[in-house]
Amino acid sequence: METTKRVINISEKFGSWIVLNKQGKQVLCQCDCGTQKLVYSHTLTNGRSTNCGCKKRKESIPVGANFGRLKVISDAEVKGKRGELLLLTQYQISTQDAINIILHHA
Numbered sequence: 001m002e003t004t005k006r007v008i009n010i011s012e013k014f015g016s017w018i019v020l021n022k023q024g025k026q027v028l029c030q031c032d033c034g035t036q037k038l039v040y041s042h043t044l045t046n047g048r049s050t051n052c053g054c055k056k057r058k059e060s061i062p063v064g065a066n067f068g069r070l071k072v073i074s075d076a077e078v079k080g081k082r083g084e085l086l087l088l089t090q091y092q093i094s095t096q097d098a099i100n101i102i103l104h105h106a
């Protein structure tokens, strides 16, 4: 039995993705955050791909999370020197506040 092929339409939404273009088996999508990526159409239709990965990262470390004396104060991501993702954190020291960045779990 032939599996019915789900038709993907331009500008259709899959989670945070919006379909920009279709290229064979792949679909050019743009995430809510602005990231554009080619994804396989079946990963959209089966729900495996719903965003570029930014949502997953933000869920893993919410703003306000504490890491010892470090507190996450912003979900704005900063690209490190080697392309690693960093999160803005702040030392929880009553006398002085030092801005620091910690390695973000990818």
Ligand SMILES: [Zn+2]
Residues within 6 Å of the ligand: 016, 031, 032, 033, 034, 035, 051, 052, 053, 054, 055
């Ligand atoms: Zn994204």
